[in-house]
Amino acid sequence: METLEFRFASPPAGTAADPALCGVVGSGNLEILIRAGDDPAACQLSIKTSARGFGQVWQAVLGDFAAGHAAGGTQVAINDMGATPAVVTLRLAQALTEYRGGAQ
Amino acid sequence: MNAPLARRSWFEATARARIAGLLDAGSFSEWLPPAAAQPSPHLAQLELPGAFDDGVVIGYGKLEKKPIFVIAQEGQFMGGAVGEIHGAKIVGTLRRAAVEKPAAVLFLIDSGGVRLHEANAGLIAISEIMRAVLDARAAGVPVIALVGGSCGAFGGMGIVAKLCSAILISEEGRLALSGPEVIETVMGVEEFDAKDRALVWRVTGGKHRYLMGDCAALVDDDLAAFRTGAADFLVAWQEPAPSPALLRAAQQSLENRLAAYGELRDGLDVWAALGITDPAAVPLLERDELVALKEGLPT
Numbered sequence: 001m002e003t004l005e006f007r008f009a010s011p012p013a014g015t016a017a018d019p020a021l022c023g024v025v026g027s028g029n030l031e032i033l034i035r036a037g038d039d040p041a042a043c044q045l046s047i048k049t050s051a052r053g054f055g056q057v058w059q060a061v062l063g064d065f066a067a068g069h070a071a072g073g074t075q076v077a078i079n080d081m082g083a084t085p086a087v088v089t090l091r092l093a094q095a096l097t098e099y100r101g102g103a104q
Numbered sequence: 105m106n107a108p109l110a111r112r113s114w115f116e117a118t119a120r121a122r123i124a125g126l127l128d129a130g131s132f133s134e135w136l137p138p139a140a141a142q143p144s145p146h147l148a149q150l151e152l153p154g155a156f157d158d159g160v161v162i163g164y165g166k167l168e169k170k171p172i173f174v175i176a177q178e179g180q181f182m183g184g185a186v187g188e189i190h191g192a193k194i195v196g197t198l199r200r201a202a203v204e205k206p207a208a209v210l211f212l213i214d215s216g217g218v219r220l221h222e223a224n225a226g227l228i229a230i231s232e233i234m235r236a237v238l239d240a241r242a243a244g245v246p247v248i249a250l251v252g253g254s255c256g257a258f259g260g261m262g263i264v265a266k267l268c269s270a271i272l273i274s275e276e277g278r279l280a281l282s283g284p285e286v287i288e289t290v291m292g293v294e295e296f297d298a299k300d301r302a303l304v305w306r307v308t309g310g311k312h313r314y315l316m317g318d319c320a321a322l323v324d325d326d327l328a329a330f331r332t333g334a335a336d337f338l339v340a341w342q343e344p345a346p347s348p349a350l351l352r353a354a355q356q357s358l359e360n361r362l363a364a365y366g367e368l369r370d371g372l373d374v375w376a377a378l379g380i381t382d383p384a385a386v387p388l389l390e391r392d393e394l395v396a397l398k399e400g401l402p403t
């Protein structure tokens with residue numbers, strides 16, 4: 001297992017009442033928990049992944065996410081079981097939508 | 105005007121989606137939600153990523169306006185296997201049920217049994233769950249097992265399922281003690297061919313379990329069907345007080361069953377012995393046809 005931490009500048013997501021969870025820690029899948037963070041201009045991410053040595057890929061995928069979405073003021077925790085970058089990108093967007101109240 | 109609602113598979117759904125489809129809309133509140141829970145320390149020591157909820161969702165809500173406690177295992181996370189925190193969440197829910205007496209505990213089982221990574225902690229958790237199920241039932245609270253996930257109910261969770269007041273199962277659901285691969289590994293492929301999926305379902309699958317009387321109801325693989333099945337069952341069910349007479353009767357019926365079917369090797373043979381004229385047709389029957397077939401059997 002590898003633990004990774006990132007912090008990216010991102011426009012504020014707005015304040016949400018509740019944390020949001022999506023995904024399951026199953027093969028090729030991951031779960032993402034988003035809750036309020038302390039810096040409204042930054043998205044903090046912490047990842048535990050079963051696949052070692054993919055730090056640069058994570059950095060690229062998560063950096064794209066933070067640049068393309070208003071995700072500032074959030075703290076994102078991820079448990080990963082070998083999800084591909086495409087799955088990670090989709091789940092992040094899904095989790096952020098749920099967090100901001102547009103569930104489903 | 106009213107387009108029929110699309111069927112939503114229980115088998116394919118996550119634990120959280122099952123709860124949402126099972127209970128009255130918007131009525132569910134979770135205990136120890138992901139943001140408050142702690143992933144398994146054992147898995148972390150083994151360098152494996154855990155899940156925030158440790159693979160089980162617990163909480164309370166309503167079914168047809170009745171107060172209900174819910175336990176839902178997530179089969180996609182480590183095969184729904186029971187670890188220390190996972191087990192403690194289940195036990196806590198059942199113990200609370202014995203005190204607060206909801207109308208029922210709905211136990212959405214989807215598990216291969218003990219989480220081997222957690223060894224003794226998982227085994228102890230299973231034994232605590234067994235005791236807690238019986239304590240809740242002794243307090244008059246029905247505990248209903250719903251089985252229809254990809255992991256079925258095997259190992260210790262197979263025993264737990266049979267300790268519940270009743271089991272509702274879908275054709276896709278499976279129920280047994282040792283899983284097919286375990287039997288093949290220990291006893292050899294001549295004893296049981298775990299790769300023969302049709303055989304696996306003829307021996308452990310929902311239709312066979314329902315025909316044998318192991319399960320109170322057979323439902324379609326559909327969230328709404330499980331909801332209706334559970335609600336209908338609860339209307340008709342009165343939890344009996346535990347008694348030696350009930351246990352003796354259950355023991356006697358198991359002995360009769362062993363004597364009648366103990367030598368048979370395949371569900372097909374058992375169904376023929378039950379009096380079904382065309383056993384080979386059973387795997388292809390729709391749910392309603394199978395229920396009609398069972399109701400027409402000699403008892």
